[in-house]
Amino acid sequence: MRRQLFGGNGLGHVIAVAAVTLLVRLFFCPAPAALLPENENDDPSSREEKDADDGSKAPVSRKVSPVTVRWSNITCSLYRKSSEPVKFLLKNVSGEAQPGRLLAIMGPSGSGKTMLLDVLAGQLAASTQLHLSGLLEFNGKPNSNKTVKFAYVRQEDLHFSQLTVRETLSLASELQLPSISVEQRDEYVDNLLFKLGLVNCADTEVRGINGGEKKRLTLACELIARPSIIFADEPTTGLDAFQAEKVMETLQNLAHDGHTVICSIRQPRGSVYSKLDDIVLLTEGSLVYAGPAHKEILTYFSKFGYHCPDHVSPAEFLADLISIDYSSAESVHSSQKRVDGLVDSFSQRLPTIVYATPITRDELSKSGKKMSKRTIAMKKGGWWKQFWLLLKRAWIQVFRDGPTNQVWAKISFTSAVTFGSVFWKMGRSQTSIQDRMGLLQVAAISTAMAALTKTMGVFPKERAIVDRERTKGLYDLGPYLLSKLLAEIPIGAVFPLTFSAILYSMACLHPTLLRFGKFCGIVTMESFAASAMGLTVGAMVPTTDSAMVVGPSLMTIFVVFGGYYVNHENTPIIFHWIPRVSLVRWVFQGLCINEFRDLQFDHHHPFDVQTGEQALERISFGGVRIKDTVIAQSRILVFWHCTTYFLLKINKPKYQQLEPPLYPNKSHVKLEELDPAYVDQALVSSSASQVESNLRLQSPPQPDLIGHFVLEGL
Numbered sequence: 001m002r003r004q005l006f007g008g009n010g011l012g013h014v015i016a017v018a019a020v021t022l023l024v025r026l027f028f029c030p031a032p033a034a035l036l037p038e039n040e041n042d043d044p045s046s047r048e049e050k051d052a053d054d055g056s057k058a059p060v061s062r063k064v065s066p067v068t069v070r071w072s073n074i075t076c077s078l079y080r081k082s083s084e085p086v087k088f089l090l091k092n093v094s095g096e097a098q099p100g101r102l103l104a105i106m107g108p109s110g111s112g113k114t115m116l117l118d119v120l121a122g123q124l125a126a127s128t129q130l131h132l133s134g135l136l137e138f139n140g141k142p143n144s145n146k147t148v149k150f151a152y153v154r155q156e157d158l159h160f161s162q163l164t165v166r167e168t169l170s171l172a173s174e175l176q177l178p179s180i181s182v183e184q185r186d187e188y189v190d191n192l193l194f195k196l197g198l199v200n201c202a203d204t205e206v207r208g209i210n211g212g213e214k215k216r217l218t219l220a221c222e223l224i225a226r227p228s229i230i231f232a233d234e235p236t237t238g239l240d241a242f243q244a245e246k247v248m249e250t251l252q253n254l255a256h257d258g259h260t261v262i263c264s265i266r267q268p269r270g271s272v273y274s275k276l277d278d279i280v281l282l283t284e285g286s287l288v289y290a291g292p293a294h295k296e297i298l299t300y301f302s303k304f305g306y307h308c309p310d311h312v313s314p315a316e317f318l319a320d321l322i323s324i325d326y327s328s329a330e331s332v333h334s335s336q337k338r339v340d341g342l343v344d345s346f347s348q349r350l351p352t353i354v355y356a357t358p359i360t361r362d363e364l365s366k367s368g369k370k371m372s373k374r375t376i377a378m379k380k381g382g383w384w385k386q387f388w389l390l391l392k393r394a395w396i397q398v399f400r401d402g403p404t405n406q407v408w409a410k411i412s413f414t415s416a417v418t419f420g421s422v423f424w425k426m427g428r429s430q431t432s433i434q435d436r437m438g439l440l441q442v443a444a445i446s447t448a449m450a451a452l453t454k455t456m457g458v459f460p461k462e463r464a465i466v467d468r469e470r471t472k473g474l475y476d477l478g479p480y481l482l483s484k485l486l487a488e489i490p491i492g493a494v495f496p497l498t499f500s501a502i503l504y505s506m507a508c509l510h511p512t513l514l515r516f517g518k519f520c521g522i523v524t525m526e527s528f529a530a531s532a533m534g535l536t537v538g539a540m541v542p543t544t545d546s547a548m549v550v551g552p553s554l555m556t557i558f559v560v561f562g563g564y565y566v567n568h569e570n571t572p573i574i575f576h577w578i579p580r581v582s583l584v585r586w587v588f589q590g591l592c593i594n595e596f597r598d599l600q601f602d603h604h605h606p607f608d609v610q611t612g613e614q615a616l617e618r619i620s621f622g623g624v625r626i627k628d629t630v631i632a633q634s635r636i637l638v639f640w641h642c643t644t645y646f647l648l649k650i651n652k653p654k655y656q657q658l659e660p661p662l663y664p665n666k667s668h669v670k671l672e673e674l675d676p677a678y679v680d681q682a683l684v685s686s687s688a689s690q691v692e693s694n695l696r697l698q699s700p701p702q703p704d705l706i707g708h709f710v711l712e713g714l
């Protein structure tokens with residue numbers, strides 16, 4: 001018997017043992033402790049709340065812990081090549097957001113709104129080309145956003161489409177608040193539905209609700225953790241005026257409840273603008289204004305001679321004021337001059353700004369304790385709890401996904417009937433040998449392709465949701481992957497079984513019940529292995545589109561080396577490994593052995609093939625057992641699942657570190673004033689420790705020295 005990697009040699013055994021060990025670790029290792037901030041476990045003050053959470057089903061607190069966010073000298077520079085000048089995406093941006101107030105970051109497209117929001121939320125995607133510096137404080141504590149609860153509502157609303165609004169919220173609250181009772185949870189969910197105006201669509205599936213409702217559902221899911229700060233990136237984009245206003249009204253209400261709400265918004269309508277309390281105006285990454293909305297901002301600009309006409313909405317006036325007019329060379333020049341002047345004027349006022357409400361050291365230590373106590377309540381449930389919840393969700397998603405299931409059913413039925421008609425009732429003539437092989441190869445290819453494309457069409461979207469949930473620390477990868485695989489077994493088996501049953505009977509393949517059973521088993525197993533490969537591809541690439549390019553290309557290679565087109569013995573030595581890892585090859589081989597063994601063919605000449613065994617010898621499949629091919633398929637299946645696990649594990653989103661400000665002793669510096677050599681030195685030294693040692697703050701930041709954005713004298 002040939003020695004083959006996936007067919008049973010020593011190396012094959014080593015891989016199998018490694019894979020089983022990994023699976024055991026994946027599925028049965030205990031869940032890591034909840035993502036707690038450092039030192040939380042030792043904090044005696046947090047123990048009471050922990051105990052209450054564990055045992056006595058403490059009532060769900062609806063109080064929000066107030067958090068003031070302050071940032072100063074936030075600078076983000078893009079450093080592509082040494083030959084290119086450094087591009088500043090954010091330049092010395094400072095400001096403050098207070099609890100109970102709705103702050104909007106406004107500015108033209110590309111002005112850096114999303115980037116500033118990402119920086120404040122600590123969620124700017126890490127890049128070696130970026131350098132980020134500045135000071136960020138939560139209740140006066142520098143960079144302590146790991147202990148502050150915040151929600152980040154991104155532009156895309158990602159939810160499991162088959163769950164209803166109530167189910168989505170209920171499952172989210174079970175995952176985030178595992179220790180509360182069912183009654184408390186139901187009450188909590190009802191309150192959220194009411195608060196966010198989702199009562200009317202509570203029992204509608206997510207795919208059937210409108211954009212505004214989706215956005216409010218996203219907000220509701222984020223609110224379960226009782227965040228102190230809510231970040232929302234362009235929450236009104238893509239919504240009609242009515243829905244946009246409702247979403248902003250919701251954000252305003254949340255601010256009134258005590259949350260600190262910070263959103264980015266491109267050009268709000270008048271009705272939306274009137275809901276804002278504070279504004280940060282950005283243009284090309286620079287600050288034009290940061291302070292209260294309404295009268296104050298208009299008074300500020302009128303001091304420079306820019307008056308908002310009565311009939312123009314302030315939002316439109318501000319947008320025009322800070323935009324560059326590209327209609328002619330002259331207008332570009334004059335608008336650029338105006339914008340530069342406004343940026344300059346605001347930056348000159350920053351050093352004279354003082355906090356409206358200075359934070360004392362006492363307050364700092366109290367708020368620190370409060371925050372650490374509350375963070376402990378956000379621990380996840382145990383491994384099994386996570387597993388059952390995720391299994392429930394995956395089950396609903398798979399079984400209610402009518403459109404996908406219908407498409408798959410149609411594809412299975414149509415391809416089985418088509419192939420069955422082409423290979424209708426094959427006899428035992430000599431020419432039927434080629435037909436049989438063709439049919440078995442076609443069956444192997446179409447099953448693999450159908451399962452692969454189905455998985456790749458769905459998984460990248462689901463991965464985006466799972467990545468966000470895992471970033472929040474809601475559950476571990478093991479329970480997620482296992483629950484998904486289990487939930488998909490029944491539906492994943494139905495379609496290949498239907499395909500097999502139709503095809504087998506139409507083509508009149510080897511007519512015994514046992515052979516039919518084995519045919520169905522091999523094809524179904526292939527479908528699961530191809531789905532596993534689809535998961536790996538989905539975990540490897542960022543989008544469904546790229547998965548649809550990579551997956552079929554990879555499968556085509558496995559088809560070429562599938563045993564039908566190229567005989568294994570004629571394969572160039574450098575390609576010998578491909579048939580060994582080709583799923584299509586093992587399936588084709590298994591189906592051929594199942595079909596041809598013990599089959600007699602009509603023969604009229606001495607050189608005719610008389611038995612199925614002779615036919616198998618001609619394609620080098622003699623002497624192999626079906627068992628070997630099934631073992632090889634199982635190993636391929638386990639291999640793809642383990643690879644998916646590791647890809648998901650290592651592909652966690654990474655965020656850019658906020659380094660101390662470039663000129664730490666100055667509360668505000670103009671970038672043009674920076675010594676280029678100094679900037680270069682800081683940017684090039686990508687190691688955080690190096691930057692830290694170069695630029696370390698000389699003394700801890702004094703809260704009362706960092707400016708509030710209310711300008712003196714206004």
Ligand SMILES: Nc1ncnc2c1ncn2[C@@H]1O[C@H](COP(=O)(O)OP(=O)(O)OP(=O)(O)O)[C@@H](O)[C@H]1O
Nearest residue numbers: 078089107108109110111112113114115116127266
């Ligand atoms: N990771 C990155 N690497 C390089 N450049 C980036 C990165 N992220 C953003 N930028 C650039 O920074 C600038 C600001 O981008 P940002 O998305 O914050 O703008 P925005 O004001 O939110 O625009 P919009 O309203 O169109 O969403 C853009 O020029 C963008 O191309």
